[in-house]
Amino acid sequence: MDAGLQKGEGFSCYIQSKGDILGRYNGPVCRLCRREGTKLFLKGTRCFTEKCAIDRRSYPPGQHGQARLRASEYRTQLREKQKLKRIYGLMERQFRRYFAKAEREKGVTGKNLLVLLERRLDNVVYRLGFSSSRKQGRMLVRQNHFSVNGRTVNIPSSLVDVNDMIEVKEGSRGLLAIQHALEGMRPVPSWLQLERAGYKGSVLSQPVKEEIELPVNEQLVVELYSR
Numbered sequence: 001m002d003a004g005l006q007k008g009e010g011f012s013c014y015i016q017s018k019g020d021i022l023g024r025y026n027g028p029v030c031r032l033c034r035r036e037g038t039k040l041f042l043k044g045t046r047c048f049t050e051k052c053a054i055d056r057r058s059y060p061p062g063q064h065g066q067a068r069l070r071a072s073e074y075r076t077q078l079r080e081k082q083k084l085k086r087i088y089g090l091m092e093r094q095f096r097r098y099f100a101k102a103e104r105e106k107g108v109t110g111k112n113l114l115v116l117l118e119r120r121l122d123n124v125v126y127r128l129g130f131s132s133s134r135k136q137g138r139m140l141v142r143q144n145h146f147s148v149n150g151r152t153v154n155i156p157s158s159l160v161d162v163n164d165m166i167e168v169k170e171g172s173r174g175l176l177a178i179q180h181a182l183e184g185m186r187p188v189p190s191w192l193q194l195e196r197a198g199y200k201g202s203v204l205s206q207p208v209k210e211e212i213e214l215p216v217n218e219q220l221v222v223e224l225y226s227r
Helices: 030-036 044-048 073-088 092-104 109-118 121-128 134-142 176-183 218-225
Strands: 011-017 020-025 146-148 165-168 192-195 200-203
Touching: 073 092, 073 109, 073 218, 092 109, 092 218, 109 121, 109 218, 121 134, 121 146, 121 165, 121 192, 121 200, 134 176
Parallel strands: none
Antiparallel strands: 011 020, 146 165, 165 200, 192 200
16 A cells, blocks of 8 residues: 555545555545645535634644654655656556556656646646536536546546536536635636636646646655655
8 A cells, every 4th residue: 555545544446456455535535635744625615714724733643743854855745756656546557557658658747747637627627617626526527527628537537638618517507516615716827718608618728837837846756756
């Protein structure tokens, strides 16, 4: 199991193949922000209020949360990778596949990795403002509430391309989750365009790294996998 999966932190484990144990976190997501020492924006609008766990308790959870830990290069790199995985809700095997693909593409590997993750459909749904968090966006996509270029897509990891049209299906436009998310009025990045009245958005260009604004140093993730 990944070194970042702590015992007693609410992970449900299952065996995918012989000798391959994977764990998906199903506990309070605010603990993950505290574990990483920064806001990962996993709780939707709560992250912008005074109830945010990081604002109230900025130290890691658990009995020894306030203990001093020995700093090391590996630990720093690992924490950056864990932050990126948790922000996008990925398992270790999924994350490795994205990294391998980013390495094969031309350009800077770290930038390629961020662009690939941003192009995920569940993230695009979140960036357009149709969901209050990436986790909620993933759930809505799986429940067949969105179409891409007129065809229903229920795979959250589907990658969008330039000129793709993402639309809330007509029968899903009255969902409270979508209505509440749209009321949040989050800024939409320049590589996307939102047509709020039509419940649809389009991809104008590839994601721009300067607008991704994540509390992660992607170069440290590249260094970790280059060991």
